[in-house]
Amino acid sequence: MLDVLIVGSGPAGLSAAIYAKRANLSLEIAEKIFMGTGQVAESGQVDNYLGLPGMSGYDMGEVFRGHAESFGIPFREAEICGFERTENGWRAALAGGGSIEARTVIYAAGAKHRHLGVRGEEELAGRGVSYCAVCDGAFYRGKTVAVAGGGNTALDDALYLSELCEKVFLIHRRREFRGAAATLEKLRERPNVEILTETVIEEIAGEKKVSCIRLANGRTIEVSGVFIAVGMQPETECVKDIAELDGAGYIVADETGRTSAEGFFAAGDVRTKQLRQVVTAVSDGANAAISAAEYLRKI
Template sequence: MLDVVIIGSGPAGLSAAIYAKRANLDAVVLEKEYLGTGQIAYSSRVDNYPGLPGKDGYSLGEAFLEHAEGLGVTIEEAEVTAITKKEQSFVISCEDGKNIETKTVVYAAGCQNRRLGVPGEEKLLAKGVSFCAVCDGAFYKGKKAAVIGGGDTALDDALYLSDICEQVYLIHRRAEFRGAEKTKKKLEELSNVTILTNTRVQEIIGEDKVDGIILDNGGTIAVDGVFEAVGMIPNTELLKSLDVLDEKGYVIAGEDCSSSLAGLFVAGDVRTKSLRQVVTAVADGAVAIQSATGYIKGME
């Protein structure tokens, strides 16, 4: 029986793996994508990770992976199909038929950004299409940007970018915003913010970078960046039967990364938290292993 199975090899999972190795725990990382390093790989540049400014997300993810592998962390390519709780352990079932028994689980499968599903979106990911204004906004200083969405994230992103960009377009498919009225009023008062409601983006245009967007009314707006804020989808399908999720599908866990199910710990974007960034994911991985170590010692 293993001490811990870490599900996911993004920043949270790899941080957990590094700390598990340092704690001399018998651990394995399971990742369904070959050499996957999580959502960070889609960031064109990460400027807010301490000590490593200006590194692109793919390279930073690779550095995390190399660090873990250099310590001798075991990483297996496997898709988990079920997590079964036993009295004092878990059984992790994989698509290839393998079952792994473990004392604890660190769930770090992350989230996926909800997409617009329009032409040009996939081609221009990390070339002007972004899902994080805090991460990438600084690259659009003095430029034009569009924010797509109607919730608090979209409103906050537009407000954040208004201090950086020459012009910000906030585009929402409905007449009313779901986000805070106070934030909306602030945006309405800003001369460099244009709000477009009852409007959909039909296409993102550009070859090697974003040049603009085509709207459903046939109009075209020239922008340098498109920030999509239409929601996140937590990768928690495997945990639905374990009664640990909130109404949005995130794992309910505090700063100790412990879920309500004994032995199940959670790290990274999939946890209920106010800030989802690389630096908080890495911190979660370390804390989750600390909590798991304490739990294992309690079992003994």
Template sequence: MSTDALQQHYKVVIIGSGPAGLTAAIYASRANLQPLVIEGVQPGGQLMTTTDIENFPGFAQGVSGPKMMDEFRAQAKRFGAKMIYGEVTGVALSQTPFEVQIDAEKKVFADVLIVASGASAQYLGLASEEKYKGLGVSACATCDGFFFQGKEVFVVGGGDSAFEEAIFLTKFATKVTLIHRRSQFRASQIMVNRAESNEKITFLLDSVIEEVIGNGSHVTGVRVKNVIDGNESNMKCDGIFIAIGHTPNTKIFEGKLNLDSKGYIITNAKSTATSIPGVFACGDVQDNVYRQAVTAAGTGCMAAIDAERYLENLK
């Protein structure tokens, strides 16, 4: 990963290099704002673990996540965006220019800050799960459900998101098993009723996945443990969808920007503006509803346009 030389002051600094951050970089660069993109610990964001993307316009034959993000990055750099690999470890937003700390030893200042640091899907924490991410293990049914036509899948979770994922997956899969560690669900009763009335959905309660089983190239099953009696069994499946929540990457903004109860950055209606003038947020860091690459890119465009107009008004 190449790293551009740092200067001390930038008109626009963008935190994050997923679809939102890099789209913001493309638009800001074309507006001659010469943005700096701080790529984060996972350049390219969550799409770097996605093997096939078939729902992003412009890629008729589909594209891998890493390939698409390489295209985004090259396009942003073509128009003059600067990239640096590193993690933002602190920000000072009480006055302008804003101060941005990168890792332990670097610091830059920005007239405008665009936050596109995304959200991280919560996983089970199994080594076998990590091995098969993108090879049958997913955290997004909307993104990957199409690949499981005529197959059997598991959905892990007990909230509304898990039920939404399970119901959505019945469009493709022949059987959806919703596994939950408790006997009671957090999901709303209307979602539970919909799932219970769907003949493709079965429930496996008081149970957890202990191991993801595969043949090296894709998932073939799971080892399940009953938390009441401790019994374990192997069950066949072709995919596993983890729906136990997302965590927005906003820890460094706590007490500095207005966040909702789940930690997502609150933006003004029909805008990407935050509670601090000159700070804008886009992508999954402020969107806990859609969480799609195309919607993230759209808000990245909005953030760059909002930033450009803000700087024009300052003049």
């Protein structure tokens, strides 16, 4: 039986693995994607991770994975589809059949950005279509961009981008916003923000990069970037019956990674937190591994 099973080889899982290995724990990482390194691989360029400015997200993921591999950490290409409490810890069921037993679990399965599902979105992802204003906003300094969405993330993104960009269109398909009224008020006061409600984006267009969006009402707006902020989907389907989730489906856990389930830790984007970034995922992984080691010492 393993001391710790780590689910996911994104930044959180890989960082947890390095700390667990150095704490002398026996471990394995289960990752459902062949050679996967998580969402970071989808980022064209990561400019906000300390010490590695301007690196492509794909390369960063490779550097992280290579670091873990250099420690001899075993990886298994497998999707975990459920957990069962055992006398000594946890049994994780594999989607392809079989199971893995471990005294503790560090669950670092991340989250996915919801997509708009419009023409051009997939083709232009990373070439003007972004799901993260904090990550990519600086690339659009002095340019015109659109933000799609009506919740707090969309409003915060629009406010953040209005500090950098020449003009920001905030586009929401409904009449009322779900986000904070105070942020909306601030946006209404910004001269470089134009708010379009009951407006649906039908297409994101451009040759090699985004050049415009086409709206269902027939209007075309020239933009250099489109920030899609229509929510995130945490990967928590297979833990919903064993650990407490918040209203948005994230695992309730603080910085220690401890969840409502004994010996079951959460790290990275999958847990309740303010900022979902590589730096916070890496930090979570380290903390969760130390929490697991401490828990194993106690039992």
